[in-house]
Amino acid sequence: MRVLLASPRGFCAGVNMAIEALELAIESLPGPIYVYHEIVHNKYVVDRFRSQGVVFVDSLTDVPEGSTLLFSAHGVSPEVRQLARGRNLRTIDATCPLVTKVHLEAIKYANLGYTIFLIGHEGHDEVIGTMGEAPEAIILVESPDDVAQLDVADESKVAYLTQTTLSVDDANRIISRIRERFPQVVSPPKDDICYATQNRQEAVSVLASSVDLTLVLGSQNSSNSQRLAELSRERGVTAHLIDGAQDIDPAWFEHVETVLVTAGASAPEVVVEAVLDFLREHFHATVEVHSLRTEDVSFPLPRELRVVSS
Structure with missing residues (x-):
């Protein structure tokens, strides 16, 4: 393998x-x-x-x-x-300072009298915190279809923000729909989706076409990890989101020659190493590191x- x-x-x-x-x-x-x-x-x-x-x-x-x-x-x-x-x-x-950035943007736009469309997932801790900054001014938007239902008092004073861990592709689809319906919508000068989320999604987008199966290390309640698995599936490659090697089913690897292994932004390297050890032990796997970007943020x-x- x-x-x-x-x-x-x-x-x-x-x-x-x-x-x-x-x-x-x-x-x-x-x-x-x-x-x-x-x-x-x-x-x-x-x-x-x-x-x-x-x-x-x-x-x-x-x-x-x-x-x-x-x-x-x-x-x-x-x-x-x-x-x-x-x-x-x-x-x-x-x-996370990148989440704080979104909070500050919400406060700024609310103080300026804007209605804010927050693109994100209902119930996510980050979304709950952001909406709490200006609950009277923020409307949650979860899908492109939600945009048609939006009703605001002044369509010339609307802005959008995004949860930091979204799928870039999903967010862009919603943003495009918002821009079509509200041509005067404003947004922050810099994307809200965090650099790490974008980099990990880019790696899956580039590498998935070269593999038969994707393993994503991350928990089921991790939004950014879920997005990585979805990206692989959208490209026709089966993906499994797992917490560690203990979750692996050897039956997944029948007729599988090449596997992509990645990890969400909240998954520690120790669980990645355990999965690699499992694949080496059970399938004589050779591991190739494919580096698309260098991260030096702290x-x-x-x-x-x-x-x-x-």
């Missing part, structure tokens, strides 16, 4: 920052450390931190007053921040931890 290992893959700068922040909090602050929602959408990462005593919560009422609470990479709404202050929680904000630790780390 021949394995094409996509690069870049796996952790992005925002995930690296959030994980490093939580690790430092565990080392330097009295526990337990609480995290609002999952630190990132990855089962391996969450289980590892849970085994170290981290408590993941979906409601701040589950966090004892005065405790330490870390906000995940996906960001939170102003309402959550206010609730945390009301409970006298020591908060650490590990929101984000500083949350300001609440910079003194601790210095």
Whole structure:
């Protein structure tokens, strides 16, 4: 078997920052450390931190007053921040700066009186946080068909933003429909979809045509990982989204000679290596790294931890 290992893959700068922040909090602050929602959408990462005593919560009422609470990479709404202050929680904000950028754009357009179309997936942590910045001004748009139903008071004052982990192709289809219906729509000068999401999607788009099967390392609730599997399927190549080697079914590889392996932005390299070891052991696989871009982005630790780390 021949394995094409996509690069870049796996952790992005925002995930690296959030994980490093939580690790430092565990080392330097009295526990337990609480995290609002999952630190990132990855089962391996969450289980590892849970085994170290981290408590993941979906409601701040589950966090004892005065405790330490870390906000995940996906960001939170102003309402959550206010609730945390009301409970006298020591908060650490590990929101990805690229998500913060979208929040600030939402605030700016809302203050200017625009109706904002937020392109994203209902219920995703990032979307909930962004909509919380200006709930009266934001309308969620999930598909091109939604655009026909949009009703705004002033069609000359509309803007669009996007969830950072979307499929570039899907987002562009919705954006095209919005531009057709609202020719005066405005948008941020720079795309909201993050660099890492775009780079990992580009790698699958380029490499999928050369393989018989794609394995994407990532959890089912990881939006950007789901998009990678969908991209492969759209190109006629079967794809499986898995958390690790334990999820592999050897029957998948009947008549398969070439496999693409990649990982979503919240999947650690250790699970990738375990899958490669499985393929070497069971199918005598040879691994070729195919690097399309170099990533050198990094984000500083949350300001609440910079003194601790210095």
